[in-house]
Amino acid sequence: MANREIQCTVNGKKRTFLIDVRSSLSDMLRGNAGLDSIKHGCDVGECGACTVLIDGRPFNSCIYLAIWAEGKTIVTLEGLSDIKGAISDIQQAFIDEGAVQCGICTPGFIMASIPIIESERPSTREEIRRQIAGNLCRCTGYENIVTAIEKTQQRRIAEKQS
Amino acid sequence: MYNFNNLYEAKSVAEAVELKALHPEALILAGGSDILIKIREGKLAGCDLINIYGLDELRGICVEDDGAILIRPLTSFTDVSISSVIKAHIPVLGEAMSQIGGPQVRNIGTIGGNICNGVTSADSATTLKAYDATLEIASAHGTRVLPYTEFNLGPGKVDLREGEILTGIRIAKESYDRTYGFYTKYAMRKAMDIATLGCSVNVRLTQDKRRIERLRIAFGVAAPIPIRALSAEEAAVNQSVDEALLELVAQESIKDVNPRTSWRASKEFRLQLVKELARRSTKAAIERAGGTING
Numbered sequence: 001m002a003n004r005e006i007q008c009t010v011n012g013k014k015r016t017f018l019i020d021v022r023s024s025l026s027d028m029l030r031g032n033a034g035l036d037s038i039k040h041g042c043d044v045g046e047c048g049a050c051t052v053l054i055d056g057r058p059f060n061s062c063i064y065l066a067i068w069a070e071g072k073t074i075v076t077l078e079g080l081s082d083i084k085g086a087i088s089d090i091q092q093a094f095i096d097e098g099a100v101q102c103g104i105c106t107p108g109f110i111m112a113s114i115p116i117i118e119s120e121r122p123s124t125r126e127e128i129r130r131q132i133a134g135n136l137c138r139c140t141g142y143e144n145i146v147t148a149i150e151k152t153q154q155r156r157i158a159e160k161q162s
Numbered sequence: 163m164y165n166f167n168n169l170y171e172a173k174s175v176a177e178a179v180e181l182k183a184l185h186p187e188a189l190i191l192a193g194g195s196d197i198l199i200k201i202r203e204g205k206l207a208g209c210d211l212i213n214i215y216g217l218d219e220l221r222g223i224c225v226e227d228d229g230a231i232l233i234r235p236l237t238s239f240t241d242v243s244i245s246s247v248i249k250a251h252i253p254v255l256g257e258a259m260s261q262i263g264g265p266q267v268r269n270i271g272t273i274g275g276n277i278c279n280g281v282t283s284a285d286s287a288t289t290l291k292a293y294d295a296t297l298e299i300a301s302a303h304g305t306r307v308l309p310y311t312e313f314n315l316g317p318g319k320v321d322l323r324e325g326e327i328l329t330g331i332r333i334a335k336e337s338y339d340r341t342y343g344f345y346t347k348y349a350m351r352k353a354m355d356i357a358t359l360g361c362s363v364n365v366r367l368t369q370d371k372r373r374i375e376r377l378r379i380a381f382g383v384a385a386p387i388p389i390r391a392l393s394a395e396e397a398a399v400n401q402s403v404d405e406a407l408l409e410l411v412a413q414e415s416i417k418d419v420n421p422r423t424s425w426r427a428s429k430e431f432r433l434q435l436v437k438e439l440a441r442r443s444t445k446a447a448i449e450r451a452g453g454t455i456n457g
Binding site: 020021022023024027043044045046048051054057058059060063064065067068112115130131132133134135 | 163164165166169191194195198199202203213215216240263264265266267269270352353354
């Protein structure tokens with residue numbers, strides 16, 4: 001099977017990968033780029049553990065051909081840290097609210113929540129639930145996850161207004 | 163790694179139809195939210211694919227000179243539901259598509275893929291049928307136009323002949339003008355689920371909003387393919403807007419459907435849902451149109 005060179009921006013850096021054309025984006029990001037926040041959960045788009053942002057929108061990287069990433073801008077959980085490696089507000093909120101138990105689903109939940117916390121209009125808990133409906137967590141019961149996202153959004157909106 | 167065999171890449175629609183004619187067995191790969199999963203499950207392992215996902219000429223929604231709404235098939239479910247054109251003229255279509263899967267699936271899944279799969283549960287199918295959509299189908303020999311109501315040949319089978327691909331979905335102005343619609347999806351869960359039954363209704367009321375000028379109703383999972391309930395549509399014409407109308411639409415719908423028992427639900431339960439969803443969708447569509455039941 002043919003190999004292919006793929007150029008895309010990953011976490012702010014222009015990268016080139018040599019991949020088998022049968023690779024999924026999760027294969028490329030976890031295997032070739034070594035970004036371990038990408039979890040191979042269900043591998044069929046049901047659980048959301050492999051969620052990344054492609055051009056700002058959440059996608060399941062397990063059901064996305066790596067060759068489709070050509071020219072795209074991709075952000076994974078690793079891309080949320082600042083230059084010194086300090087974690088972001090949403091990651092800290094997951095810790096503070098006890099929204100992490102086994103942790104496998106956490107990167108996917110955080111990436112799925114980015115469009116919500118970047119939105120300037122406050123979301124209801126119901127709206128937050130709808131935005132994370134493509135992510136499964138078998139430990140927490142979701143309440144603390146919703147709270148972490150809700151509080152982060154509220155803090156960001158408050159900071160912008162002050 | 164996906165277990166597929168050859169991957170042919172189309173750089174244009176012209177190339178896609180050429181490749182399809184050259185490799186009739188190869189499957190058209192759009193967003194892949196069905197095909198890539200079936201490859202993983204082994205059902206399509208070893209298949210050949212023609213990748214059209216990158217064809218931006220097959221993406222987007224516009225209003226044509228004659229007022230028809232043209233939806234290109236690679237438009238994602240998300241983009242259909244947030245489209246200003248769809249929101250202004252056929253909001254029920256966007257609402258139906260925003261009930262598919264979860265946000266990630268709606269970002270990758272395409273409206274063309276949804277209908278070309280030919281499954282009876284496709285959430286966009288009922289509304290497109292109820293709005294008499296027409297399909298633009300291209301091959302190396304040119305383009306043909308087919309009413310969407312004639313597209314589904316059987317479960318998973320659609321009228322795409324050798325070397326053909328879907329290139330457009332059109333809804334005529336006459337079809338959507340002055341109509342108000344509502345889609346009800348009945349499923350076990352609020353997200354990431356397939357419809358147990360789906361019902362899309364759109365109505366055009368008389369000027370005084372007391373009678374039905376035109377009613378269209380379509381069902382998903384009420385037969386092997388998504389269907390229109392023509393008996394109900396005919397019976398509803400000129401009827402006054404009241405509880406009796408809702409009952410009439412519900413009872414007449416039963417004549418047109420043919421649901422089966424599956425692991426999701428029994429035939430009997432689905433027949434009950436046909437009546438109940440027909441009532442609810444019709445009532446909601448009428449209320450959106452400014453009508454009042456028994457008003």
